[in-house]
Amino acid sequence: MTDINDLRAPVLAINNLPNVDSNYTMHYDETNNIRRLHLTPNGLNVRVPQCFVLGGIAHRGAPPLLGFEDLRTVLRLQNSTQELKLAHLGKGDFLNLLNCSKIETLLDWLFSQNLFVHYHVLDPLYWSIVDVVDSVVTENGNVHLMMIAPMLKNDLYSILRDNVETTADLLGQYTYPDVGHDRRAAFIAELRDLLEIQRQLLPPFNFQMLRGLLQIAAKLDVLPYLENEPPNVLIDGFGDFYLQRIALFRNSTHILDIETMIEAYLRDLDLRDGNARLRNFSFVDSKDHPWVQVSDVIAGLLGKFFGFVNRTPAPDINYARSQFTDRQKRSLKMLTHLIGRSVEECPAFVHYVVSLEDHQRREGVLGF
Structure with a gap:
């Protein structure tokens, strides 16, 4: 049995997190879940691990009703599209995505809906080597x-x-x-x-x-x-990061895309809130939940963003920004507004396990 209050108490003791006990509905998807990072005779099982992002859309109380036809209309999706994915809005790296008209449309629409974004980002290689210093x-x-x-x-x-x-x-x-x-x-x-x-x-x-x-x-x-x-085991799974979000936002409703390994991991923990069984999360089929589909796009876009930050030195980031098109400028501005509004609502909506240098690079792009 695991009492989530034992997990969240140390976090609350050292951080000022207004609204963390409020009632939100938080939809999730993920990107770059390699599930396990380990060493083999030929090197890492994943040659160049990308930043893992778990995140999506949040709303105070219940979110607005959303049908897939609403998404089709807002984003001008083809009739053959049955489920929203990032690839339907744009392809390529972060800079290319910022230059896609449908990405700009989505970001504008999300901001107009008074929604928040939330995410946990993890650099697997950084997480793996910090034990040297901690030891x-x-x-x-x-x-x-x-x-x-x-x-x-x-x-x-x-x-x-x-x-x-x-x-x-x-x-x-x-x-x-x-x-x-x-x-x-x-x-x-x-x-x-x-x-x-x-x-x-x-x-x-x-x-x-x-x-x-x-x-x-x-x-x-x-x-x-x-x-x-x-x-040789650097990361044996990402279940702890799901657990942290569910425990910290204990009064919120967490709706996650199906991930059988994570479901099994959480089930085996027998999660409790005090003496009561914890029932604040569920796993759903994204095909039936448009907000989870939107979360897929947000997690994917943020994964591309943090990959850009992780791989690009600060001078090159500054140069890239100096070459932005008008659309890239508008899309980045709207993404910045979305994240900024979310942090102002609750700083715990965003969480980073990345190096100080990557924090600085992120701040160089977003301004915070």
């Missing part, structure tokens, strides 16, 4: 080290994401995260060598701080999150 910080116990942990995680990620194949090879040699006691010193030594090779990627101060962290790591007797772990 050192936890075992060392230095408060100042804890305060700069986000910066250290960002910098370690910067040197490891520069060449994903090299990173996968390094992690695979040590059956990461199950590095273990006997191989720990060699693993840390290889990270230090890689840092020296890649030092040009970091400002001098950041380089020195990360080198200092790895020097501390070499002297510790235990690295807690790098021992007695399932070998």
